[in-house]
Amino acid sequence: MLRTRRSRLIASSLTAITLGLTVAGYQAGAAVxxxxxxxxxxxxxxxxxxxxxxxxxxxxxxLTDATTLVGDLDGDGNMDLISNPGHNGTKxxxxxxxxxxxxxxxxxxxxxxxxxxxxVATAAVADFQNDGTxxxxxxxxxxxxxxxPNNARLAEYRPGPVNRTDLASDNARHSDVGxxxxxxxxxxxxxNKDEYPDLAILNNGGDGQLDRDVRLSxxxxxxxxxxxxxxxxxxxxxxxxxxxxxxxxxxxxxxxxCA
Ligand SMILES: [Ca+2]
Ligand SMILES: [Ca+2]
Ligand SMILES: [Ca+2]
Numbered sequence: 001m002l003r004t005r006r007s008r009l010i011a012s013s014l015t016a017i018t019l020g021l022t023v024a025g026y027q028a029g030a031a032v033x034x035x036x037x038x039x040x041x042x043x044x045x046x047x048x049x050x051x052x053x054x055x056x057x058x059x060x061x062x063l064t065d066a067t068t069l070v071g072d073l074d075g076d077g078n079m080d081l082i083s084n085p086g087h088n089g090t091k092x093x094x095x096x097x098x099x100x101x102x103x104x105x106x107x108x109x110x111x112x113x114x115x116x117x118x119x120v121a122t123a124a125v126a127d128f129q130n131d132g133t134x135x136x137x138x139x140x141x142x143x144x145x146x147x148x149p150n151n152a153r154l155a156e157y158r159p160g161p162v163n164r165t166d167l168a169s170d171n172a173r174h175s176d177v178g179x180x181x182x183x184x185x186x187x188x189x190x191x192n193k194d195e196y197p198d199l200a201i202l203n204n205g206g207d208g209q210l211d212r213d214v215r216l217s218x219x220x221x222x223x224x225x226x227x228x229x230x231x232x233x234x235x236x237x238x239x240x241x242x243x244x245x246x247x248x249x250x251x252x253x254x255x256x257x258c259a
Pocket of ligand 3: 190191192193194195196197198216217
């Protein structure tokens with residue numbers, strides 16, 4: 001039985017990437033914000049965000065909290081604010097940074113990627129090759145809603161810097177995260193304890209199967225392809241009724257809190 005389940009896994013395993021950042025920084029993210037904030041609060045948040053951006057510029061990519069990363073994603077030299085509510089890649093937002101250290105309004109990654117109605121966009125951000133630029137993995141899929149999952153319409157590894165308007169990368173390549181099921185979540189993970197951020201994918205492989213799939217990164221490839229060996233070591237078979245556990249704080253393994 002175990003064996004049967006495992007082989008299904010292989011089949012189901014390449015799916016998911018998710019983009020999700022939502023509630024953009026409760027702290028720094030709130031900088032540019034929302035009409036519901038009081039003026040005083042806004043001012044205070046803005047000041048804090050500017051301070052954090054300044055610190056980040058000096059010290060590199062850093063975290064304002066577990067799900068809000070400050071780093072330069074579009075390569076213009078100004079720090080941007082990347083929020084990933086729940087750390088699961090489904091509600092990711094970006095606030096592009098300006099020269100004065102302030103951040104623009106929150107834009108949803110799914111919109112930048114051009115996800116259509118009915119499609120689910122997921123994303124993960126990290127410096128996968130550890131070369132100093134932030135990179136993305138993105139996945140767009142229209143869930144089938146039945147036992148037979150759809151494959152991704154778009155699944156790519158996009159080495160940074162990415163374009164501010166559509167998150168395009170000159171060196172984008174296909175990723176297999178969306179090839180064999182529906183990616184429900186994409187999370188940064190630290191599976192093999194090296195300097196290259198890994199991916200955890202919550203993959204709906206069909207027929208009630210819901211697995212934690214794994215992509216380990218290398219200096220050459222960034223996130224690699226699915227291998228059964230990696231799955232056996234770091235993945236987990238699960239079901240819709242009994243989901244696998246997922247990493248919740250992968251960014252923390254690679255980025256320090258902003259000073
Ligand atoms: Ca930037
Ligand atoms: Ca990089
Ligand atoms: Ca790794």
